[in-house]
Amino acid sequence: MQEQLIPPVGDEPIPADIRTVGNAFRISLALFDRDGKILYMNRSFARECGVDADRAVGQPETYFTGDPMLPDVFLYQRMICRTIRRMDGFVFITAIPMFDEAGAIRFVGMTMENEAALNEVRRSFEALVASTERSVHIQSAADRHAAILRPLMGRHQSMVRLREFLKQIGPSSASVLITGESGCGKEVAADCIQALSSRSEQPYVKINCAAIPAHLLESELFGYEPGAFTGANAKGKKGLLEVANGGTLFLDEIGDMPPELQPKLLRALQHGEVYRIGSTKVRHTDVRIIAATNVDLNQKIVEGKFREDLYYRLAVIPVRIPPLRERKSDIFLLASYYLSIYCGKYNRNLVFPDDIEELLKSYDWPGNVRELQNVVEYYVVCSPTSEGLSCEQLQTVFRHPVTGPGRPGSTLEDKLDAYEKQLLQEALEEEKSLRRAAKRLGIDASTLSRKARKYGLALHRESGA
Numbered sequence: 001m002q003e004q005l006i007p008p009v010g011d012e013p014i015p016a017d018i019r020t021v022g023n024a025f026r027i028s029l030a031l032f033d034r035d036g037k038i039l040y041m042n043r044s045f046a047r048e049c050g051v052d053a054d055r056a057v058g059q060p061e062t063y064f065t066g067d068p069m070l071p072d073v074f075l076y077q078r079m080i081c082r083t084i085r086r087m088d089g090f091v092f093i094t095a096i097p098m099f100d101e102a103g104a105i106r107f108v109g110m111t112m113e114n115e116a117a118l119n120e121v122r123r124s125f126e127a128l129v130a131s132t133e134r135s136v137h138i139q140s141a142a143d144r145h146a147a148i149l150r151p152l153m154g155r156h157q158s159m160v161r162l163r164e165f166l167k168q169i170g171p172s173s174a175s176v177l178i179t180g181e182s183g184c185g186k187e188v189a190a191d192c193i194q195a196l197s198s199r200s201e202q203p204y205v206k207i208n209c210a211a212i213p214a215h216l217l218e219s220e221l222f223g224y225e226p227g228a229f230t231g232a233n234a235k236g237k238k239g240l241l242e243v244a245n246g247g248t249l250f251l252d253e254i255g256d257m258p259p260e261l262q263p264k265l266l267r268a269l270q271h272g273e274v275y276r277i278g279s280t281k282v283r284h285t286d287v288r289i290i291a292a293t294n295v296d297l298n299q300k301i302v303e304g305k306f307r308e309d310l311y312y313r314l315a316v317i318p319v320r321i322p323p324l325r326e327r328k329s330d331i332f333l334l335a336s337y338y339l340s341i342y343c344g345k346y347n348r349n350l351v352f353p354d355d356i357e358e359l360l361k362s363y364d365w366p367g368n369v370r371e372l373q374n375v376v377e378y379y380v381v382c383s384p385t386s387e388g389l390s391c392e393q394l395q396t397v398f399r400h401p402v403t404g405p406g407r408p409g410s411t412l413e414d415k416l417d418a419y420e421k422q423l424l425q426e427a428l429e430e431e432k433s434l435r436r437a438a439k440r441l442g443i444d445a446s447t448l449s450r451k452a453r454k455y456g457l458a459l460h461r462e463s464g465a
């Protein structure tokens with residue numbers, strides 16, 4: 001059988017050949033599994049950290065550094081570099097995530113270089129640069145895509161898949177309909193699609209259909225001729241469909257598009273033809289439409305409030321953004337990210353104690369990432385000391401009552417049940433099969449299946465549930 005060359009994710013030991021190769025290099029190298037535990041450390045890395053390479057296996061990153069980098073690697077899903085000051089000078093650490101075919105992080109490779117080694121490289125590099133006339137920086141397409149998609153954070157499988165999907169659909173000119181609850185990131189996704197498209201250098205115009213009264217929305221979208229109506233600009237005005245010509249128009253809250261405007265919009269999308277108010281002259285426009293809504297358009301169609309033909313024109317590519325409660329494992333990552341942002345903004349130094357972490361994970365976040373952002377800002381601004389706020393104090397700004405294990409006042413049994421449910425839900429969401437979810441939890445598949453039924457959790461299709 002052929003030797004496995006790619007390091008496993010923790011299920012099997014690293015093959016001896018790989019260890020030999022790793023030890024032969026001067027570079028300090030370590031590998032971590034998806035839970036941030038050390039899978040392998042070569043001799044040079046162990047020497048650099050003053051630890052025993054074999055004993056280090058299975059330990060968390062904090063075993064050799066007090067300032068962990070892996071949470072950021074898992075959060076941003078990209079390479080992170082950091083310089084750490086030590087008694088004997090600086091060390092430069094690089095951590096690079098390695099992905100599996102489904103786009104999930106499989107393991108993380110980390111290298112560590114000390115100041116002396118880097119100085120040696122720098123001297124060679126300076127000599128090389130001095131001997132050349134020019135240095136060219138080439139940014140790969142992968143780097144560019146990663147940079148564009150960075151604002152759409154999350155390492156839950158659904159977000160990894162979403163980013164992959166956006167990369168695939170971004171370049172086309174097809175209309176996209178983004179659905180999802182309020183505050184879950186529809187506009188962030190629209191911005192990513194636009195930036196990934198071949199129209200990224202062309203106009204990008206946004207309009208919120210719910211924020212503008214119907215009569216004004218028509219003149220905003222289609223424009224008008226001089227003297228078309230009382231109070232109109234004497235020179236007339238271009239509509240946004242004309243302004244966005246060659247580029248992209250983002251129609252936010254499309255579900256609020258007044259019924260009387262829908263046929264006119266359909267015509268503009270279908271034939272690229274726009275008539276300004278008060279004009280019979282046709283103007284041609286080539287616009288990619290990205291629309292977003294948090295209402296159920298199918299329901300609106302049934303109620304006769306939204307045209308079915310317009311729906312199909314808009315939803316050539318449907319994109320659904322999952323609400324935060326369907327990707328619970330992202331809650332704390334996002335909360336930690338916003339904590340660092342707001343601590344920087346308000347010059348505070350705060351952390352989340354364990355009970356606050358539990359509370360944040362227990363809550364359903366009806367307002368999604370926007371609500372989470374607000375709650376974290378409240379936590380930073382309103383904490384009287386560096387101890388932070390208590391759970392009871394923080395919950396006063398939640399829109400709904402908390403029902404998970406962090407809920408104060410519930411019995412030990414309630415809390416244990418809620419915590420068990422949360423762990424099962426996370427494992428079922430993140431693992432591809434029931435068997436893998438059961439393995440991760442350390443129970444057999446039939447027990448997992450029974451417990452999942454008890455808590456009303458959806459099982460993977462392969463389980464036959």
Ligand SMILES: Nc1ncnc2c1ncn2[C@@H]1O[C@H](COP(=O)(O)OP(=O)(O)OP(=O)(O)O)[C@@H](O)[C@H]1O
Nearest residue numbers: 151152153181182183184185186187188294369370
């Ligand atoms: N995946 C994410 N990573 C980081 N920030 C996010 C993410 N999703 C949303 N946000 C942040 O949450 C806030 C709300 O996002 P956005 O406006 O895109 O939501 P929306 O779904 O368009 O909301 P609405 O339906 O109310 O218009 C923004 O500040 C955005 O930066």
